[in-house]
Structure formats: structure tokens, C-alpha cells
Amino acid sequence: MVILTVLSYICHKIERNMGNNILKGKKGIIFGALDEKSIAWKVALKAHEEGAEFVLTNTALALRMGTINQLAEACNAKIIPSDVTVVEELETLFNESVQALGGKLDFVLHSVGMSPNVRKKRPYDDLNYDFFLKTLDISGVSLHKVLQTAMKLDAINEWGSVVALTYIASQRVFPDYSDMAQAKAVLESIVRSFGYQYGMAKKVRVNSISQSPTNTTAGSGVGGFDAFYQFAEKMSPLGNASAEECADYCVSLFSDYTRKVTMQNLFHDGGYSFTGISSEIMESFKG
Numbered sequence: 092m093v094i095l096t097v098l099s100y101i102c103h104k105i106e107r108n109m110g111n112n113i114l115k116g117k118k119g120i121i122f123g124a125l126d127e128k129s130i131a132w133k134v135a136l137k138a139h140e141e142g143a144e145f146v147l148t149n150t151a152l153a154l155r156m157g158t159i160n161q162l163a164e165a166c167n168a169k170i171i172p173s174d175v176t177v178v179e180e181l182e183t184l185f186n187e188s189v190q191a192l193g194g195k196l197d198f199v200l201h202s203v204g205m206s207p208n209v210r211k212k213r214p215y216d217d218l219n220y221d222f223f224l225k226t227l228d229i230s231g232v233s234l235h236k237v238l239q240t241a242m243k244l245d246a247i248n249e250w251g252s253v254v255a256l257t258y259i260a261s262q263r264v265f266p267d268y269s270d271m272a273q274a275k276a277v278l279e280s281i282v283r284s285f286g287y288q289y290g291m292a293k294k295v296r297v298n299s300i301s302q303s304p305t306n307t308t309a310g311s312g313v314g315g316f317d318a319f320y321q322f323a324e325k326m327s328p329l330g331n332a333s334a335e336e337c338a339d340y341c342v343s344l345f346s347d348y349t350r351k352v353t354m355q356n357l358f359h360d361g362g363y364s365f366t367g368i369s370s371e372i373m374e375s376f377k378g
Contacts, residue, residue, distance in 0.1 A: 113346045115142030118192040120184065122148055122175060122237075123202030125157040128307045130256060131202035132162055133338035139166040141342055143198070146188040148173045175203050175233040181240040188246075195248045198345035201237055201255040204230040206271045215269050226270045231277030238285045238297065249294045252345050255282060256337075257299045257356065259364055267315050279356050286354035296353040298344055303331040303360040325371040327361030 119138065123131035124147055138145060147163055151172040163170050169191050173184040189195055207222035234255050241247050260268035261275035279299055286297035304320045324331050332340075340359050343349060358364040 110137075110140040110142065112142040113348065114138055114198075114342060117143045117197035117345065118188075118194060119143060119145040119196050119198035119200070119345065120148060120188050121145050121200045121202070122173075123200070124159055124162055125149065125153055127158070127162075128334070129202070130302070130305060130307060130334045130337050130341075131200060133334045134200055134202070134341045135162055135166050135168065137335075137338040137342050138198075138345065139168070141346075143345070144168070144192055145198075146171050146184075146191060148184055150174050175201075175237065176228050178236055178240060181236055182244065185241055185244050185246040189244075195251075196241070196246055197248050197251045199237065199241065199247070199251075199253045200341060201234050201253065203233055204256070204271060204274070206230065206269060206274070209269050209271060213269075215266065218270055223270050223273075226274050227277060230271060230274035231281070234278050235281045235285060238281070238289060242289060242292065242295075245293075247293065247295050250296070250347070250350050251293075252296045252298070252349070253289075254341050254344050255297075255299045257301050258304075259301050259358070259360065261301075265319075267319075282356065283354045290353050296344075296350070298352060298354070299356045300337065300340060300344075301356055301358045301360065301364065302337050303327070303333075303363065305331070305334050305337065307334065322372075323360070323363050325375075326366050326369045327363040328366065328369070329361035331363075332359050332361055 121131055121135050123129060124135055126132065135145065135147060145168055147159055147168050147170050149159065154170065154172055159170060171184050171187050173180045175181065206226040208218050208226060213219055238253060255278055257275045257278055260272040261279050265272065282297050282299045289295040289297055304316065304323050306320065320331065337359055344352065
């Protein structure tokens with residue numbers, strides 16, 4: 092009996108590590124993997140586990156700063172540098188990706204976000220407006236550029252899937268999130284508007300995932316992150332969603348199991364987004 096139990100456990104672990112091949116034969120592009128803390132990094136590992144082939148991309152500077160070569164080797168993926176805000180570079184990225192992968196794409200992950208104002212610790216009521224425009228371009232408008240370029244080049248197969256990462260500060264006030272809140276609001280609007288256009292024209296799905304606060308290189312740079320992470324953990328009935336769990340969710344949206352899901356902002360936050368107050372938070376205020 093003990094031997095059978097051990098064998099069963101080993102088989103379960105092997106099956107888990109091998110994945111279910113729900114992305115077998117699918118090809119894609121993953122934007123934004125910087126280091127092993129990045130959600131995009133976790134998505135790449137999970138997509139590879141599930142049988143996908145893909146290209147990894149980031150700016151040339153980010154590629155030099157990060158450790159993406161390790162990820163590329165683990166996933167047998169090609170790296171193609173690209174600035175997500177420059178249409179000409181996106182055109183090169185899509186054309187070279189289709190050529191490298193031997194066919195049109197089935198999925199794209201847009202995991203891109205950066206605010207010069209946040210990095211420079213500018214308060215929200217004293218923003219540098221040149222920085223603000225860069226925030227909007229990099230973190231929001233870039234999704235439109237990705238979608239428009241892909242559509243013009245007919246680079247994504249019918250029933251393909253584009254997923255962008257966002258955060259609930261697009262809809263509610265989180266003071267330290269600063270001008271990133273406006274950028275993510277723009278991004279979510281593009282998900283709806285371009286999702287309609289791409290769905291009508293090519294049956295391509297476009298969705299965003301509103302993730303829990305996650306300890307990534309970018310996320311942990313927001314002021315007061317550690318305290319807010321703990322607050323969200325206490326507010327969420329299921330607790331914060333991890334980067335690995337977000338990767339699972341992304342892969343499900345890349346797959347054929349979600350072919351009729353589009354134009355949605357999907358909360359992946361353990362229930363935080365619909366919880367007014369939790370018992371645990373209430374207890375902390377009792378004398």
C-alpha cells in the first residue's frame with residue numbers, strides 16, 4: 092500500500108510537471124519578461140510546459156539589464172528586441188516572429204508597464220507631464236500599437252488571443268500608483284474597443300487580467316508596496332494571487348477553452364475586487 096501511494100504521488104508530480112499540452116502547436120509572442128520575478132517570465136515557463144512555441148521580446152536596454160537569456164534557453168525560445176512604443180520595431184518583431192515560428196501567431200502577452208514619474212518619486216499633484224505622456228504611451232497606448240500592427244500584418248490566426256496585464260487602480264484610487272492608474276484605464280478601454288474591431292474582423296480575442304499586487308521588480312517599486320500587499324492579503328477571501336497562478340490564468344486564456352471570452356477585464360485577485368471589508372480587517376480595528 093505504501094509503495095502504491097508513493098508511486099501515485101510520483102506519477103502526479105510527473106504529470107503536473109509535464110503539463111496537459113493545452114497549447115500544443117500554438118505559437119506566440121511574450122512581451123515583458125525581465126527576470127524570474129516577472130509575471131511574463133512565469134507565463135513563458137507555463138506556456139512552454141503546455142506545449143507552446145514563442146518569441147520573447149523586450150527593449151534592448153531591458154534585455155541587457157535582465158537575465159532573459161536563461162529563460163530563452165529553458166524554453167527554447169528566440170529573443171527579438173523591440174520597443175513596444177515604436178511601430179516600426181513592432182512591425183519587424185511580428186514579421187520576424189512569424190518567420191521564426193513557421194506560421195502566424197495564436198497568442199500575445201502584453202506585460203508592459205513603466206512610469207518615469209513613479210521611478211522619480213514625483214507626487215501625483217506634481218507630475219512631470221513629459222513623463223506622464225511616456226507613462227501613457229508605454230503602459231497603455233502601446234497595446235493599441237501592438238494590436239494595430241498585428242492586425243495590419245494579419246499576424247494572428249483566427250481565434251487567437253491577446254492578453255494584457257492591468258491593475259484595479261485603473262478603476263479605484265490607490266494614491267501611490269500615481270499616473271499608472273490613468274495608463275491602465277487607457278489600456279482597459281483599448282481592450283474593449285480594439286477587442287470589438289479585432290473580433291469582428293478576424294475573430295481574435297482581446298482581454299486584460301487585473302492581477303493582485305504581485306512582488307515583481309516593477310510592482311515592488313511602487314511606494315508602500317509591502318504594506319499594501321499585506322492589506323490585500325487580509326482583504327481577499329482566497330488571498331492574493333501569485334505570479335505563478337497568474338501564469339496559469341494567462342495560459343487558459345491563450346487556449347481553445349476560452350474561445351468566446353473577449354473584451355473583458357478579468358479580475359484575478361482572490362476576491363479582493365468585490366470585497367467591501369473583511370472580518371480580518373475589522374478585527375484589527377477592535378480595541
